[in-house]
Amino acid sequence: MSNSPFSAEQADELVQKDEQYVMRPWTHPAGEPVIVARAKGCVITDVHGKDYLDLTAGYFVNNAGHCHPRIVEAATQQLHQVLQVSGKHGTVAAVRLAERLVNLLPSSIDQAFFSTGGSEANEFALKMARQVTGKSDVAYLDNAYHGLTLGSLEVTASEKYRDSAGKPLGGETYAIPNAYCYRCPLGPDTCATQCLDGVDEKIAARPNTAAIIAEPIQSVGGLAPPEKWWARVDAIRKQRGLLLIIDEVQTGLGRTGKMFALEHYGLEPEIVSGGKGLSGGVGSLAMTCAGSGVIAKFFGGTTPTSGGNAVSAAAGLAMIETLLDEKLIDNARVMGEHFTQALWALRDPWIGDVRFTGLLGGAELVADRDTKEVLAKKAVAAIKDALHAEGMLITVSGLYGNVLRLQPPLTITAAQIDTFVVCLRNVLAAVRQSV
Numbered sequence: 001m002s003n004s005p006f007s008a009e010q011a012d013e014l015v016q017k018d019e020q021y022v023m024r025p026w027t028h029p030a031g032e033p034v035i036v037a038r039a040k041g042c043v044i045t046d047v048h049g050k051d052y053l054d055l056t057a058g059y060f061v062n063n064a065g066h067c068h069p070r071i072v073e074a075a076t077q078q079l080h081q082v083l084q085v086s087g088k089h090g091t092v093a094a095v096r097l098a099e100r101l102v103n104l105l106p107s108s109i110d111q112a113f114f115s116t117g118g119s120e121a122n123e124f125a126l127k128m129a130r131q132v133t134g135k136s137d138v139a140y141l142d143n144a145y146h147g148l149t150l151g152s153l154e155v156t157a158s159e160k161y162r163d164s165a166g167k168p169l170g171g172e173t174y175a176i177p178n179a180y181c182y183r184c185p186l187g188p189d190t191c192a193t194q195c196l197d198g199v200d201e202k203i204a205a206r207p208n209t210a211a212i213i214a215e216p217i218q219s220v221g222g223l224a225p226p227e228k229w230w231a232r233v234d235a236i237r238k239q240r241g242l243l244l245i246i247d248e249v250q251t252g253l254g255r256t257g258k259m260f261a262l263e264h265y266g267l268e269p270e271i272v273s274g275g276k277g278l279s280g281g282v283g284s285l286a287m288t289c290a291g292s293g294v295i296a297k298f299f300g301g302t303t304p305t306s307g308g309n310a311v312s313a314a315a316g317l318a319m320i321e322t323l324l325d326e327k328l329i330d331n332a333r334v335m336g337e338h339f340t341q342a343l344w345a346l347r348d349p350w351i352g353d354v355r356f357t358g359l360l361g362g363a364e365l366v367a368d369r370d371t372k373e374v375l376a377k378k379a380v381a382a383i384k385d386a387l388h389a390e391g392m393l394i395t396v397s398g399l400y401g402n403v404l405r406l407q408p409p410l411t412i413t414a415a416q417i418d419t420f421v422v423c424l425r426n427v428l429a430a431v432r433q434s435v
């Protein structure tokens with residue numbers, strides 16, 4: 001019996017109407033998009049009743065799993081109290097969430113400013129840094145992703161995304177290198193963060209630099225720098241008097257095995273942005289948090305209409321409490337290790353590297369493990385399509401578009417990971433035969 005609330009005809013019609021009415025200005029592999037009828041835990045079900053293991057966590061939002069009863073309950077209760085007020089006022093839910101966040105963040109952070117999406121949160125972060133310092137330039141990392149709005153694109157590295165701006169970018173922003181350890185010619189034993197040589201000089205040559213913006217660990221970029229890399233960047237920026245903006249939009253709320261990924265490196269930024277799971281998956285909510293030195297000089301302009309929406313805030317707070325009470329952040333760490341071991345155990349000739357920090361991670365695919373030649377786009381697309389057909393939802397990321405990004409809800413079990421890994425083994429073997 002179908003698991004769908006729709007008949008086959010109704011489901012076909014919905015798919016056809018999606019194609020007709022919904023604008024999707026990106027290319028996607030065959031089989032996408034999935035029109036979702038319902039979702040629970042790590043599984044989403046499409047209108048035809050087909051189940052998928054969601055290794056994207058609803059695009060890295062549903063860290064406590066889809067439709068967690070505690071989040072649904074908190075949002076439902078809030079629906080009966082207040083839905084929306086002017087952002088110039090407050091709601092009980094937003095006050096409680098702000099307090100919780102400030103107490104979870106490092107002591108360099110004193111208050112939270114709410115907006116509605118990760119890109120917007122970064123726009124405010126950039127505004128803050130520029131207003132406070134009176135300087136306009138901002139450095140970002142190679143391979144960075146900070147969003148798709150015009151301001152956030154200025155600090156997003158990939159040409160693929162920057163080209164969508166429809167105008168030249170980069171007059172006031174510039175890139176500095178990130179650590180791509182898997183492809184570094186030096187190897188771990190001789191690493192003295194040589195990839196950062198010249199960065200101090202580059203910043204010195206741009207005396208109008210206000211800040212460095214960075215994800216502590218890159219998800220779209222697929223890179224996790226070693227501690228000594230971050231220690232050197234942090235020292236350089238402090239010496240040069242630059243603000244540090246840490247983008248926790250994707251790494252925050254338990255994903256990496258810590259509440260915030262900056263904890264892995266002991267960073268104390270002046271500004272922290274966040275979003276995605278902050279809404280508990282109900283509506284959209286984002287934050288730009290800052291320390292009192294920044295706040296004293298910041299004028300937002302006015303307030304975003306739906307910033308700090310009460311229902312999203314209540315749901316986000318419930319998600320944070322769920323992560324803590326159900327020890328899901330510990331589970332992220334343990335399951336990240338399980339994923340790593342299970343993927344290496346495949347000994348697949350196409351799996352060149354496996355990189356997980358908690359459940360932020362993936363596998364880099366190569367045509368040749370010795371030369372590290374990037375696996376051809378056609379093969380990567382065939383793998384993604386075949387996984388999709390087998391009911392495994394993943395995304396692809398990385399500088400060369402060859403990293404299978406594996407970031408499920410933090411509730412995932414070892415058995416679910418093992419099911420995926422067996423499926424991946426078969427898919428890799430089948431695609432190898434066919435290309």
Ligand SMILES: Cc1ncc(COP(=O)(O)O)c(C=O)c1O
Pocket residue numbers: 117118119120122145146147148215219220247248249250251275276
């Ligand atoms: C690190 C990072 N920053 C910012 C964003 C943009 O967030 P949004 O899509 O909510 O605007 C994303 C989205 O993937 C992200 O991963």
